[in-house]
Structures are given as C-alpha cells and as structure tokens.
Amino acid sequence: MNQSKNNIDVRAIFDRIAPVYDQLNDWLSLGQHRIWKEMAVKWSEAKPGDTCLDLCCGSGDLALRLARRVGVKGRVYGVDFSPNLLLSARQRSRAQYPQPPITWVEADVLNLPFEDNSFAAATMGYGLRNVTDIQRCLKELHRVLQPSAKAAILDFHRPSNSQIRAFQQFYLDNLVVPLADYLGVKEEYAYISPSLDRFPVGTEQVELARQVGYATATHYPIANGMMGMLVVSKF
Numbered sequence: 623m624n625q626s627k628n629n630i631d632v633r634a635i636f637d638r639i640a641p642v643y644d645q646l647n648d649w650l651s652l653g654q655h656r657i658w659k660e661m662a663v664k665w666s667e668a669k670p671g672d673t674c675l676d677l678c679c680g681s682g683d684l685a686l687r688l689a690r691r692v693g694v695k696g697r698v699y700g701v702d703f704s705p706n707l708l709l710s711a712r713q714r715s716r717a718q719y720p721q722p723p724i725t726w727v728e729a730d731v732l733n734l735p736f737e738d739n740s741f742a743a744a745t746m747g748y749g750l751r752n753v754t755d756i757q758r759c760l761k762e763l764h765r766v767l768q769p770s771a772k773a774a775i776l777d778f779h780r781p782s783n784s785q786i787r788a789f790q791q792f793y794l795d796n797l798v799v800p801l802a803d804y805l806g807v808k809e810e811y812a813y814i815s816p817s818l819d820r821f822p823v824g825t826e827q828v829e830l831a832r833q834v835g836y837a838t839a840t841h842y843p844i845a846n847g848m849m850g851m852l853v854v855s856k857f
Contacts, residue, residue, distance in 0.1 A: 646805070647683075647748075650778070650798055650814075651849075658776055658849060659684045659747060663691050665774040665853050668743035671695040675741040675766065677731050677759075678702055678749025682711030682724070684776075688745055689722035698724045699741075701731060732758050736766045744773035750852070751777045751821045761834040764856060772855045775827075780818045781847030790848050791815065827852045 668674045670693040676685040679700035689698045753759045802808045824841030831839035836854040
C-alpha cells in the first residue's frame with residue numbers, strides 16, 4: 623500500500639473517532655494524559671510571547687495548554703489533517719475566554735505549510751506513531767523549528783518489561799476496545815495494538831532524530847514504559 627493511500631486511511635480513522643476522541647484518550651491513559659501533556663509543554667521550553675507549533679493537534683487539548691504558556695503576546699499553530707478533529711478543536715477554542723491565540727491549520731505533518739525556522743518551540747501528542755514516515759515527519763519538524771528550539775513528542779509505547787506489556791495488552795483488549803465498541807468505533811480503535819508493535823522504541827527514535835539533524839535527542843520512558851517523551855533540539 624502506498625504512502626498516499628496510508629495517509630487517507632489514517633485520516634479517515636481519525637475523522638470517524640473525532641466525536642469520542644477525548645473520552646477514549648482518558649481511558650487509554652487511565653486519566654493521566656493531562657499530566658503528560660503538561661510535561662510536554664514544559665519540556666518544549668515554550669516561553670511567553672513565543673510562536674509555537676502543535677503537530678497532530680487532534681481536538682486541541684495540547685495546543686490550548688501551549689497557548690496558555692505563550693500568553694496573549696504569543697501565537698500557537700495547531701496542525702492536523704482530520705477536518706472533524708479540527709472542527710472539535712475550533713469549537714473548544716471558541717468556548718474559551720479570553721480567546722486563545724491559536725490558528726488551526728488543516729495540513730499533513732509530512733509536508734508542513736510553513737517557512738523554515740518559523741517556530742520557537744513545538745509539541746506533538748499521539749501523532750508520531752500514526753504518521754506513514756516517521757523520519758520525514760521529524761525532518762519537517764526540524765526544518766520549521768528555529769535554531770536552538772526544542773520539541774517534545776509524546777506517545778504511547780510498548781513497554782520492554784514483559785509483565786507490564788501483558789497488562790497493557792489486557793487493558794487494550796478488555797477495557798479500551800469494548801468501550802470503543804460501545805461508542806461505535808471498535809474497528810477504528812483496533813488499529814492501536816498493531817500501531818504500537820510497529821512504533822520504534824525510544825533508542826530507535828533517538829537515532830532517527832539524530833539522522834535528520836537534531837543536535838540533541840533524548841527519550842524519557844513514562845508510566846513504566848507504556849508512554850514515552852522524545853525531546854529534541856535543533857542546532
């Protein structure tokens with residue numbers, strides 16, 4: 623299957639799960655995703671007044687947190703290729719007062735519509751695992767970051783510990799997928815387990831980041847390795 627077809631398939635999945643995306647994130651993360659997203663914002667080192675980027679912004683949760691960090695003098699660009707998720711993000715943003723400084727952009731993270739060296743910091747939550755070309759995604763992110771800028775990339779992982787790995791699979795099979803079935807998106811959420819199996823482990827992510835030119839790259843395991851944060855910086 624070619625890359626273009628893969629992109630269409632993944633976009634279709636996220637369009638269909640948009641109405642229940644936030645609810646299922648709570649279940650997938652045992653309610654901890656809010657803490658991890660705050661960690662991502664902190665590790666991106668975004669500062670008040672910065673222009674920042676949130677890739678694969680989904681329904682906007684991480685972008686809204688980033689917007690609170692940069693303040694009224696800053697600007698956040700939230701990028702996703704799912705129109706339905708962006709619609710949810712815009713609706714959440716409009717409900718905020720004062721209005722957060724966010725521009726929502728429908729685009730493919732493998733071909734970002736921004737100039738080189740545009741952003742002072744970046745975040746990405748639960749997106750890298752779903753792109754069709756991880757190295758190209760990291761390269762595009764590198765291109766649009768300013769010199770010395772940092773990015774924090776959060777995602778689910780397969781833990782190396784066999785017992786924790788077995789618990790994760792049990793949880794997916796017996797809690798998450800049945801909940802997705804109840805909400806009418808069982809087939810869409812069945813992709814999670816194989817996506818975890820394909821996703822490079824932390825050391826492999828660090829190596830990919832270094833290959834595309836990042837000056838530093840560090841991967842931090844979270845939640846006994848069921849989550850991880852890749853933190854990279856440009857030269």
